Amino acid sequence: MLMNLIKNEFLLEMKSSNNLFYMTFFSLSCLMLSVFSFPPSELNEIIILSGFFWIIIALVSIKLIENSFVREKEMGIYDLIYTSPTENYLIFLAKLVTFSLILLGVQLFIFMIYSLISTAIEIDLIFKILMLCLLSNVGLIGLGIIIYLMTSLNSTRSFLFPLILFPIIVPLLIQSSNIFIALCLGKEISFYGESLLLLSTFALMAVILGINFFERLIKY
Amino acid sequence: MLQITNLSKSFSDTKVLDDISYTVDLGKLVALLGKNGSGKTTFLKCISNIMNIDSGNINYNGSDFLFLNDKANIFSDLTILNNLKCILRSYNQNLNIDIYNQYLHLLGLKDLENLPLKYFSRGNLQRNKLFIALNLSWDYLLIDEPFTNLDDNAQAVFKDIFIDLKSKNKTIIFSTHNFNYISDICDESIKIKEGGVLRC
Numbered sequence: 037m038l039m040n041l042i043k044n045e046f047l048l049e050m051k052s053s054n055n056l057f058y059m060t061f062f063s064l065s066c067l068m069l070s071v072f073s074f075p076p077s078e079l080n081e082i083i084i085l086s087g088f089f090w091i092i093i094a095l096v097s098i099k100l101i102e103n104s105f106v107r108e109k110e111m112g113i114y115d116l117i118y119t120s121p122t123e124n125y126l127i128f129l130a131k132l133v134t135f136s137l138i139l140l141g142v143q144l145f146i147f148m149i150y151s152l153i154s155t156a157i158e159i160d161l162i163f164k165i166l167m168l169c170l171l172s173n174v175g176l177i178g179l180g181i182i183i184y185l186m187t188s189l190n191s192t193r194s195f196l197f198p199l200i201l202f203p204i205i206v207p208l209l210i211q212s213s214n215i216f217i218a219l220c221l222g223k224e225i226s227f228y229g230e231s232l233l234l235l236s237t238f239a240l241m242a243v244i245l246g247i248n249f250f251e252r253l254i255k256y
Numbered sequence: 257m258l259q260i261t262n263l264s265k266s267f268s269d270t271k272v273l274d275d276i277s278y279t280v281d282l283g284k285l286v287a288l289l290g291k292n293g294s295g296k297t298t299f300l301k302c303i304s305n306i307m308n309i310d311s312g313n314i315n316y317n318g319s320d321f322l323f324l325n326d327k328a329n330i331f332s333d334l335t336i337l338n339n340l341k342c343i344l345r346s347y348n349q350n351l352n353i354d355i356y357n358q359y360l361h362l363l364g365l366k367d368l369e370n371l372p373l374k375y376f377s378r379g380n381l382q383r384n385k386l387f388i389a390l391n392l393s394w395d396y397l398l399i400d401e402p403f404t405n406l407d408d409n410a411q412a413v414f415k416d417i418f419i420d421l422k423s424k425n426k427t428i429i430f431s432t433h434n435f436n437y438i439s440d441i442c443d444e445s446i447k448i449k450e451g452g453v454l455r456c
Contacts, residue, residue: 041345
């Protein structure tokens with residue numbers, strides 16, 4: 037059942053007019069713009085990449101979540117889907133898995149392009165970085181879905197959603213950025229155990245909150 | 257049997273549904289009547305469990321229901337088939353290709369099969385809405401305004417389909433403003449007025 041729902045989410049994202057291509061293009065162009073604005077230096081590149089990268093990813097994830105619910109609401113299919121006999125937490129998990137993987141795809145693409153123009157990221161680091169990204173994505177998307185649904189009935193949701201979400205995800209973004217810089221500079225990852233623990237806590241908290249509260253939040 | 261007991265719903269200080277109790281068996285056609293803003297859509301949303309209620313109980317006694325609201329109920333970038341497949345996956349049901357083809361012809365959607373739904377007219381979206389219902393398995397269909405935006409021919413087809421579904425022991429509860437047209441096939445009509453339900 038979960039696989040069917042994941043398949044649905046992927047299909048909808050691929051067929052959507054506001055699709056992945058635009059988001060990836062947006063991320064890449066923001067990153068390039070920031071990289072070329074600073075004087076060339078390896079340290080600059082890593083710090084800029086890390087800082088801008090996580091901010092852009094946070095923006096892309098907001099857009100991804102918003103698009104998904106707007107798509108369901110604008111033509112009224114929201115009621116039809118959420119009154120189905122399927123357990124609603126499965127829909128939450130399907131969205132979480134799909135969006136985390138889509139975000140991972142965007143991140144992989146950015147790294148591939150970035151590794152062509154910069155020596156800051158070596159190709160053999162990409163696997164480790166992607167594992168970090170996946171952990172961060174789960175927390176980011178999970179909390180994003182919950183906060184979006186909490187604000188979705190408010191007329192100022194476009195403003196309220198990022199306003200509430202950003203302060204909550206700041207620790208997640210900072211710790212992700214720290215580990216990212218450490219990986220790029222070849223530092224020992226064991227020094228960053230607390231950061232990894234915090235990211236895991238965010239991910240776990242998002243999954244548990246989503247499973248327990250998604251059903252209540254989708255009702256209006 | 258669908259049993260609604262003491263259902264109440266209010267928005268801020270306005271009580272839309274006030275202590276409504278109502279029971280309906282399988283194999284019935286029930287028209288939901290009332291003025292604009294009387295609470296027909298709210299009633300359907302409450303009994304489909306998508307809207308929080310203030311108090312009361314709704315019990316389908318193990319039967320399945322399907323709720324189609326007054327919008328198109330589509331993913332606009334998809335075709336008829338892909339949209340239906342998405343919905344079927346959400347309901348954990350499989351596509352019956354014979355039923356699919358039968359109703360595609362009957363509802364006059366065959367020529368539009370490969371067109372994304374965003375290009376459909378309102379009338380065709382309404383046909384597609386009933387088409388979705390016909391391809392899913394349910395005992396109770398709760399459908400909001402099924403006869404709006406339809407031409408005379410489509411209205412007649414819808415009416416025949418409703419009669420056919422009733423003969424298969426399905427219950428359809430639908431809101432309408434065209435009651436005169438459909439009154440001859442309805443078993444019951446209920447009017448929502450000042451928060452309460454009046455059986456007509």
